[in-house]
Amino acid sequence: DLAIHGKLVPQDSNDEPALNLLKRINPDFTPCDNGQYRNIPKNWCACKLVDICSFLSRGKSPKYSEDDKTYPVFAQKCNLKDGDVSLEQARFLDPSTINKWNEVYKLQTGDILVNSTGTGTVGRTRLFNTNCLGNYPFVVPDSHVSVVRVLKSICPQYIYAYISSDSIQQYMEKNLAGSTNQKELYIGVLENMQIFLPPLAEQQRIVARIEELFSTLDNIQKALEA
Template identity: 70%
Template structure:
């Protein structure tokens, strides 16, 4: 580790490290949302679209520190398949809501102002830390729990503040590039599918390559390979086939053996 770095624990870097609380819900009053595990989206990012809502009569039971703030690191802490999922909170997701508080299945990591939360978020999100958290879960197979003590004692190699920022910025740059590549890949896959369909459509309409009137008509070809074939030049999908083409069933032009 570089000489200017130091080993510490996550608990030493936090001003608030806690699970949320179990709320009393009143979903017909959509004033105060509750951040649940499903708000940490599987595909990445956070959203309050599926949030439930606190009974306004119980709002005074929530201390100010439970109101999520930009830079808070949110970690799903219950349930196989979701436990350990880590996201970085930003108050921009609130929209018109005054604030949001976490339920008891989400752990909140709020670092001191001198600590770059994006760096800590990147560290906790890394494969080796995620593996460490998975190896230190408690509970039954179907109801795994990430206890707050595991997070509190998590070892962290801490660089100087300015280097934390540089590392976080570099990780953000490459993460954005990776995300763009994924999006472009999805778009490219869709485009390739459209191109293949268009090529086939052009071919079946005789527009992909020049037609040669001296070619043997497909009907004659079918007669030669299967004299019993019923030959037609039209079907429901392509009413006007190029001259010389024909429509047939697949089993008229293939041979196959039944499995023994």
Template identity: 90%
Template sequence: MLPNGWEWCKLEDIVSFGGGKTPAMDNKEYWHNGNHLWVTSKDMKCSHITNSLMKITDKALEIMTIYERGTLLVVTRSGILRHTLPISILETPATVNQDLKAISPHIKDLSEYLYIVIKANEHFILKEYHKDGTTVDSIDFDKFKCLPIPLAPITEQRRIIAETKHWFTLIEQINQDKSDLQTIINQIKNKILSLAIHGKLVPQAPNDEPASELLKRINPKAEITCDNAQYRKIPKNWCACKLVDICSFLSRGKSPKYSEEDKTYPVFAQKCNLKDGGVSLEQAKFLDPSTINKWNEVYKLQTGDILVNSTGTGTVGRTRLFNTNCLGNYPFVVPDSHVSVVRVLKSICPQYVYTYISSDSIQRYMEENLAGSTNQKELYIGVLENMHIFLPPLAEQYRIVAKIEKLFSSLNNIQKALEV
């Protein structure tokens, strides 16, 4: 039932439809010094059009249609996702490619109202009008043209548009506030790590065995750094040393020979260090079984190993803590040559060292000491070996880790709530 004064109609009854195409990309007459916007499915971002649009020339316009301001554009194929329907209203005249349909209302004032109605029916359209059996995700456009439209009187349309804009503005503000809060949370996490590695996160216990004594006991050959500048930054019972002095294994992995058929022995690569945190072997490739004897036991990853991506702009320096829980039914996993393994001595807390390497100051240290070209940055193992580390007493290492876990748990709960 519709309110008095409303009427049902089909979308095709109140609009005209248009399409587009892609002018030959190798024809400079169509593209050189173009001045007419050309919108593609890649330019459509849910409810807006990006600013990085290509432009076609007057010559190309001879075989194209230009749509006026106020025309609705909707992605109907090649790039639509089942959970969103990219649609927007043109702010300036433009042409489109073959993945978009242009919807031109017979009455221009209908544009914003139709946008609201179509967005309100987004899930219905994607579910009921989805075109099966095609090579690309697409909407059955013949069905879409018949979309039922509850047509309100023009004055009520204006009220609906005004009220919807009001709520959209609030939603956008909330989303921006959530994004700002996410940024603040990440800044707080970085600050917590900074406090932790400088001895300012938990109180010191005078009866703890000094870190210098611990280091002499576990590695008599370790060189304890004694310059005053270093010691002014850390508490009395701490010491400074090189990362290599507290490691039982510090090395990059090897270049493996892969198997296309055998899926028994996974190889840990950079993409296994997930961008959003944690590790996963879902994208791992697998060793050729005939090469297993070339991998010493020391290369098999262990719980507590700190893994550092060591090659490639954008991923180099990414640090994760390994746990054999991710192995599942795999017998073991070995690292490839693009990943460095930091395995600390038994009397050192690996979670603390992971915290240290993950901190902003150490991430900057690694970034500033990369080698190689712009597109293929390298973190050489010597940079890790010579990295200075501020080492607390063992008991304090564990207190620091426990405090970080408690604080991060609260912050993670807030972040999860923001994602709802």
């Protein structure tokens, strides 16, 4: 929460302003503007999540195979409660349906995966890395998982930290649809999510600082368990 409000690492006036970065991505970009946005650091810019994504979509409803174990499907349960991702409990695509899945649906390192249905798991956010594939050629998401793939000029680890923050998790919780037993996060809620975007160099400094702090916390936890 400190990170996404510019309070975790100091600002550097020599960093290229985030607005310049967004203008390169889209020359017609217009920053969001209201009183709250004016409280962010000088070189930051307020935008919507959709403004910085190359792919932002729910997955598809797959046809599963009970016999062929070649092509796994990423489901809600693959976003582990402890913060990791795993394909150990994945089901598998019917090989005859592979041509129905465009290349864009194959998950990539840096994809941010958000559980989009299910009481108790909706909103759970994890960062994907192809290291979890093992010998599988690729993995695709089912319709209960949304994929947030940011543009190359945006740091995915920063956006992952942003979406994982308490304030954004609360935003998603407040905007769920559906009944008590089947809450749903519509893709429009993600598209319109406000993002406070720092300069790219500061995004990278924030991520490095977060990793440093969590490493320290892990060491403390291990020491307590010894």
